[in-house]
Amino acid sequence: MSQRLKGAKILVDCLEREGVEVAFGIPGGANLPTFDAVNQSTKIKLILTVHEQGAAHMADGYARASGKVGVCLATSGPGATNLVTGLGTAYMDSVPMVALTGQVRTSVIGNDAFQEGDTIGITRPVTKHSYLVKDVKDMARIVREAFTIARTGRPGPVLIDLPVDTTVNEADYTWPETVAIRGYKVQAEPPISLDAIRAAADAINKSKKPILYVGAGVIHSGAAAELIELAHKAHIPVTTTLLGLGAFPETDALSLGMLGMHGFEYTNYAVAQCDCLIGVGARFDDRVTGKPDEFARNAKKIHIDVDPSSINKTVVVDYPVVGDVKRVLRELIKLVQPLDTKDWVGIIADMKKKFPLIYREKHKVLPQYIIQQISEATNGNAVIATGVGQHQMWAAQFYQFNKPRSMITSGGFGTMGFGLPAAIGAQFARPNDVVWDIDGDGSFQMTAQELATAAQHKLPVKVAIMNNQHHGMVRQWQDLFYEGRHAASRLNPVDFVKLAEANHCVGIRVEEKEDVRKAIDRAMSINDKPTVIEFMVEQAENVWPMIAPGKAHDQLLGTYEQLSKEGGQPQRRRAQADEESKLSLG
Amino acid sequence: MSETQKHTLSCLVENQFGVLVRIAGLISARGFNIDSLSVSTTEDPTVSRMTIVVEADPIKLEQVKNQLNRLIDVIDVKELKENAFFDRELLLAKVQAKDDRHGELASILKPFDAKIADKYNGLVVIEATGNSGTLDRLVDQLRAFGISTLVRTGRVALER
Numbered sequence: 001m002s003q004r005l006k007g008a009k010i011l012v013d014c015l016e017r018e019g020v021e022v023a024f025g026i027p028g029g030a031n032l033p034t035f036d037a038v039n040q041s042t043k044i045k046l047i048l049t050v051h052e053q054g055a056a057h058m059a060d061g062y063a064r065a066s067g068k069v070g071v072c073l074a075t076s077g078p079g080a081t082n083l084v085t086g087l088g089t090a091y092m093d094s095v096p097m098v099a100l101t102g103q104v105r106t107s108v109i110g111n112d113a114f115q116e117g118d119t120i121g122i123t124r125p126v127t128k129h130s131y132l133v134k135d136v137k138d139m140a141r142i143v144r145e146a147f148t149i150a151r152t153g154r155p156g157p158v159l160i161d162l163p164v165d166t167t168v169n170e171a172d173y174t175w176p177e178t179v180a181i182r183g184y185k186v187q188a189e190p191p192i193s194l195d196a197i198r199a200a201a202d203a204i205n206k207s208k209k210p211i212l213y214v215g216a217g218v219i220h221s222g223a224a225a226e227l228i229e230l231a232h233k234a235h236i237p238v239t240t241t242l243l244g245l246g247a248f249p250e251t252d253a254l255s256l257g258m259l260g261m262h263g264f265e266y267t268n269y270a271v272a273q274c275d276c277l278i279g280v281g282a283r284f285d286d287r288v289t290g291k292p293d294e295f296a297r298n299a300k301k302i303h304i305d306v307d308p309s310s311i312n313k314t315v316v317v318d319y320p321v322v323g324d325v326k327r328v329l330r331e332l333i334k335l336v337q338p339l340d341t342k343d344w345v346g347i348i349a350d351m352k353k354k355f356p357l358i359y360r361e362k363h364k365v366l367p368q369y370i371i372q373q374i375s376e377a378t379n380g381n382a383v384i385a386t387g388v389g390q391h392q393m394w395a396a397q398f399y400q401f402n403k404p405r406s407m408i409t410s411g412g413f414g415t416m417g418f419g420l421p422a423a424i425g426a427q428f429a430r431p432n433d434v435v436w437d438i439d440g441d442g443s444f445q446m447t448a449q450e451l452a453t454a455a456q457h458k459l460p461v462k463v464a465i466m467n468n469q470h471h472g473m474v475r476q477w478q479d480l481f482y483e484g485r486h487a488a489s490r491l492n493p494v495d496f497v498k499l500a501e502a503n504h505c506v507g508i509r510v511e512e513k514e515d516v517r518k519a520i521d522r523a524m525s526i527n528d529k530p531t532v533i534e535f536m537v538e539q540a541e542n543v544w545p546m547i548a549p550g551k552a553h554d555q556l557l558g559t560y561e562q563l564s565k566e567g568g569q570p571q572r573r574r575a576q577a578d579e580e581s582k583l584s585l586g
Numbered sequence: 587m588s589e590t591q592k593h594t595l596s597c598l599v600e601n602q603f604g605v606l607v608r609i610a611g612l613i614s615a616r617g618f619n620i621d622s623l624s625v626s627t628t629e630d631p632t633v634s635r636m637t638i639v640v641e642a643d644p645i646k647l648e649q650v651k652n653q654l655n656r657l658i659d660v661i662d663v664k665e666l667k668e669n670a671f672f673d674r675e676l677l678l679a680k681v682q683a684k685d686d687r688h689g690e691l692a693s694i695l696k697p698f699d700a701k702i703a704d705k706y707n708g709l710v711v712i713e714a715t716g717n718s719g720t721l722d723r724l725v726d727q728l729r730a731f732g733i734s735t736l737v738r739t740g741r742v743a744l745e746r
Contacts, residue, residue, distance in 0.1 A: 124608060125615055129658040132604075149658060183600060183661040309652035312645055 002174045007136040008037035008167040011100070014143035016043045017175055020071050022062065022428050023047065023100075024055040028075025029115060030102030033167040035073070047428070047457065050449040052079050054421040056086020056099065057447065061425025063095050064408045065383055065435075067222070069150050070095070070425065075102040077115035080161075081122060085415055087157045088126040092412025093243060094220060096155035098146050099127075105165040106134055119161045128156030133163065136171040148179045152188040154307040155220055190306060192323040194331065200278075200302045200319040201335035207276030207300070209344045210236045213259065213288075216243035216411075217281015217305060219404045223326035224248070227280065230333050235341040237348055239267050241282050242396055245407040250380070250400045250573075256348065259553075260288040262393040265545045265560055266351035271296050272553040273347075279303040281325045284315040285412065286549075294552035304328050355560040357397060360568040364538040365513045367391055367466040368571070370520075371398040374436060374464060375573055377520045382434040383408060385423035387443025388416045390472035393543045395438045400573045417446025420463060424450060427459045434524065437463045442471040442491055451503035454530040462523040463532040465496055468539040476542045480557070500532035508533045590643045592621060594671065594743050597654060598661040601627055601634040605659045609636065612657060618642065618650050622740025633661065637673075637742050666743050673743035677721045678703070679712045681731040691731065698724045709734065717741075 005013070011034060015023070022045040027035040038046050049055040052074040059070030070090075074083050080101040090097045104113040120130050129149050131142045146158040181188075204210055218227050224247055231238050231254050238248040239256040248255055256267045271277070277299040282288070284303075289295035292315050301317040303310075304325055311320040321328055359368050371394050374382070380400040385408040386392040392409055401407050408426055410418040423437035437444075444465050454461050466472075474489040500507030506526055510519045510533060523531040544558025560570070599605050606625060613620055621639040628635050640650055647665070654663045666673075677700075683691050688702075691710065695701060700714030714724055718741055725736065 120604065121607075124611055181658060184658050187656065187658075307652075307656070309649065309656055311652075313649060316645065 002172045004170050005173045006033070006037070006168060006170050007133075007139050007162070008033040010136070010139045010171065010173045011143060011162070011167065012037045012041050012044070013173070014140055014175065015071065016041060018143070018147045019068060020044050023071040023073055024049050024058040024425070025073025026052055026055060026075065026079060028079050028102060030076035030104055030164045031073060031079070031100070031162065031167075033164060034100065034102065034162060037167075038073070045428075047453065049421070049453050051447065052082030053085050053417065054447055054450040054453060056083045056097075057089065057415075057418050057421035058425035058428070059097050059099075060086060060090045060095050061385060061408050061422030062429045063090070063097055063425075064422070065405055065426035066429035067405065068096070068429070069147055070097045071100065072097065073100045075115065076104055076119065077117040079115075080117055080119040084123060084126060087123055087159065089410050089413040089415040089418060090157040091126045091128065093410065094155050094216065095157065096150040097157035098150050099157060099159045101159060101161050103132070103161045103163040106163045107165070109163065119159070123159050126157070127159045130159040130161065132161045133166045136166045136169040139166065139171065140173055141176055144176045144179050145181055148188070149181070149184060153184075153190070154187075189324070190308070190322050192327055192331065193321070196319065196321045197328060197331045198335060200304070200321050201332055203276055203300045203302060203319055204234060204236075204278060205337045205339070207339070208341070209274045210234070210276040210278060210339065210341065211256070211271060211274040212236050212238040212278045212280060213241075213271070213282055214238055214244045214247050214280045215241045215282025216247070217325045218244060218247040221281060221306070221325040223281070223329050224404045226326055226329035226333065228252070230329055230336065233333060234336040234339045235345070236278070236339070237270065237341075237345060239263070239271065241285065241288055241411070242409060243407070243411040244282060245396060246401040246404050249402040251402055254345070258396050261290070261547045262397065262543050262545070264357065264397070265355040265556060266348065268545070268547065268553040268556065269351050269355070270348045274299045277301045279305070279317070280329070281305060283310045284313065286314065289315060290547045291550050291552050356570040356572070358544075358560050358563045358568040358570050359541075360563065360566055362538050362541070364536060365510070365516060366541055367394050367468075367535070367537045368398050369513065370464060370466065370516050370535050370537070371395055371438060372571070372573060373517050373520055374438065375399045377517065377524060378434055378436070382406070382436050383423075383426045383430060385409065385419045385426055385435065385437045387419035387439045387446075388414045389440045389443055390468075390476065390541075390543050391438055391440040391443070391466040394466075398571075398573050399438075416443040419443055420454070420461075421447050421450045423461045423463070424454050424459060427454075427461050435461050437461060439463060439465050440472060441465055441467040441469060441494065441496070445491075445494065448499060451500065451505050451530060451532070455504040458528050459530055460527045461530045463530065464520075465532065465534050466537045467496065467534050468537050468541070469493055470539060472541075473543070479542070480548070496532055496534035500530075505530040505532050509536065510534070511536045590641050590646075592639055592641050593647050594666040594673065594741060595638045595640065595651065595654070596664045596666050596743060596745065597636040597638060598628070599634050599636055600659040600661065601632050602659070605634070608657055608659060609654065612653055613650070616649070616653055618646070624740045624742050626742075637740070639741050664745065666745055671743045671745050673717050673741050674715050675718055675721055675741050676739045677712070677714045677724070678737050679725070679728055679733050680709050680735040681712060681728050681733050682708060683710045683731050684708050687731070694727050700724060
């Protein structure tokens with residue numbers, strides 16, 4: 001039965017049918033009809049953010065935490081351009097999102113009207129696809145297509161630009177049950193080649209030293225159970241990328257934790273030695289591979305990915321397998337044999353004992369210690385969002401991730417300021433889970449204004465700021481590669497307790513090691529407002545180990561050997577992991 | 587890595603605004619080099635065909651195809667293999683040729699099935715169609731007359 005409705009009403013009905021529960025954004029001239037209609041929905045919670053970048057990251061955090069499509073709204077011109085960083089972040093990390101932007105009315109597009117911007121043009125390189133609604137009768141089809149494209153195949157952000165007249169004008173409306181996008185059928189569900197899977201299985205079955213190298217594709221595809229089954233059946237150790245953290249439980253005997261630039265020392269050595277590298281939903285990013293020609297140089301390489309354009313992009317592989325990771329893994333599990341990898345797992349376990357994580361206590365408390373304490377206090381069950389920089393790498397190293405969708409971080413785009421709004425989005429998605437934003441003072445300040453959004457909705461988000469009064473990672477690189485010249489990397493001190501209180505949040509400052517856990521426990525006990533803990537941390541601490549850019553995996557800086565000579569103490573992320581299993585590598 | 591070669595890609599795309607800029611944007615953002623690109627509608631008015639000639643090694647070529655396929659508005663991408671397609675280009679060239687050299691010019695044009703399409707003020711406009719190699723040879727021969735302006739459409743091709 002068709003109904004005659006205004007464009008904005010059609011839009012809202014479509015959003016409700018797509019399962020949208022929450023939308024983040026800011027109203028303005030060109031999207032007032034849209035806000036008015038969304039506001040009248042009983043199913044969609046409309047969240048006002050302080051800045052549109054916050055709205056985009058909240059939609060992103062919501063999507064990463066829930067697996068559903070995140071939705072953000074902005075007005076035309078500056079509203080839309082403020083979304084761009086958030087779209088780029090979601091695009092690089094394949095996060096399903098729909099951005100709805102207002103646009104000047106169709107009759108004045110191109111006339112430099114007030115708050116007009118070529119939003120489609122500006123966002124083209126950072127979206128999976130985009131639509132300009134030119135006629136209200138196309139509204140329903142476009143919204144249906146946008147959600148389909150955002151969530152299927154390799155997910156990504158889709159933008160719909162809505163000229164204000166298309167939201168006010170009326171059209172006959174029936175919700176389109178089916179979607180037919182002729183240029184998208186194969187991408188949505190790439191056909192699987194059983195021959196390719198058989199060839200990959202043969203390579204695995206012949207290997208003596210296999211490693212599964214796992215990225216966010218496993219999480220997007222919902223294939224964590226299949227991954228565990230494959231690893232356990234064939235006895236293959238598993239390393240994850242930054243975005244793959246949580247795809248495989250780090251308490252598992254076969255977990256190797258994270259690889260790459262700031263991955264574990266023993267993990268990178270293991271990757272350098274393996275004879276069969278099974279890439280699953282990971283894209284051989286330069287932060288993972290170091291020097292591409294040297295990456296796992298002795299290994300036959302298998303690459304399973306839903307996106308054919310990811311295959312052979314940076315590293316040429318021997319066995320490409322295109323397809324949805326979950327479907328491919330299901331087939332692969334049938335074909336792999338239980339391998340005898342005892343020797344290999346033994347070699348890795350020895351390296352793990354020989355090259356554990358390490359740090360040396362100095363005058364002030366160390367961020368690594370704080371993150372260990374958060375890991376302990378939450379039992380590895382919290383949702384962790386981060387900014388970008390040193391704190392992000394320490395979170396990846398020192399927090400023990402056990403479940404998919406527990407690490408929410410900007411990998412590909414490396415967007416500073418992602419942490420707080422992403423944590424807010426995640427808290428909306430999972431109101432009953434504990435959500436922490438582990439942040440740096442540099443990253444945090446880029447979107448700190450969203451504390452107001454968190455406070456307005458009484459979200460119990462916990463923010464741990466590792467305050468070293470620097471852009472710490474920049475300072476580290478300046479020390480390593482620019483002879484210690486700190487060009488614009490020192491930040492003016494900010495009183496984050498006052499900033500928290502000014503935004504109606506609880507603010508706590510911690511200067512001493514013995515107060516770290518108390519502050520964390522206090523934050524964990526506050527359930528009706530955000531808590532910000534400002535940890536005054538050691539300013540000169542570096543993230544180790546490190547593969548310098550363009551170097552191979554066995555050419556590390558800041559090795560265990562070096563740091564132990566300087567008085568460092570070996571570290572575990574959580575005490576009990578190794579006792580649970582003699583073989584544990586995590 | 588093997589050597590770069592020219593490859594002809596035949597793409598079916600949605601015939602709507604913004605498609606060309608998506609393809610051009612993708613190609614420039616990924617650092618691929620386009621030799622020529624031609625677009626026109628097909629027997630189905632909702633579909634356009636783009637014939638793109640790129641110079642690339644096989645791995646880069648695979649990347650171009652995969653990246654093009656990622657665009658939602660691209661319906662199909664096909665590489666036209668050597669000897670498995672029929673291709674043509676149209677060339678127009680303004681050359682300097684006074685009346686006394688028209689005979690000489692005609693003898694050059696004849697083997698190419700090219701013709702004089704227009705004449706004025708001592709200039710002659712040559713019109714020729716052929717595959718790219720043939721037109722390259724014609725251009726070489728016309729240089730003796732002095733080419734003042736040259737325009738070519740780029741390759742259009744049909745699979746055999």
